[in-house]
Amino acid sequence: MITLTADQKFDLKKIIKHHGFKNQIKKAIEELDELKVELIDYLEYDYFSDKTGAIKRITEEVPDVINMLFQLILIFDNQEEVQGGLDFKIIRTLERMKR
Ligand SMILES: [Mg+2]
Numbered sequence: 001m002i003t004l005t006a007d008q009k010f011d012l013k014k015i016i017k018h019h020g021f022k023n024q025i026k027k028a029i030e031e032l033d034e035l036k037v038e039l040i041d042y043l044e045y046d047y048f049s050d051k052t053g054a055i056k057r058i059t060e061e062v063p064d065v066i067n068m069l070f071q072l073i074l075i076f077d078n079q080e081e082v083q084g085g086l087d088f089k090i091i092r093t094l095e096r097m098k099r
Helices: 006-019 021-044 052-076 079-097
Strands: none
16 A cells, blocks of 8 residues: 655665654654544544544644654564564454454
8 A cells, every 4th residue: 555665765764864763763652642633633523513624634644654654664674573463453353343
């Protein structure tokens, strides 16, 4: 679905090296918080109110989070484990839905 090009991977490694991995982990926490705030905002909107603004802000925050998730994978060098965990958790969720 969403993948990194070789150039983007190179650029993210450059960003991690420039800022330092600990700062990028802190940045990941910040970005997750920002998305969380927007998602809560979206849910708290009244049923009849215009959600366009909330959706726009979510759409801005999702790439921030994806960017940081990719950086975390590079920092912890765990792409295969993350992919495996993702595959497993989707299947597990589908299995639980059958119960
Ligand atoms: Mg953000």
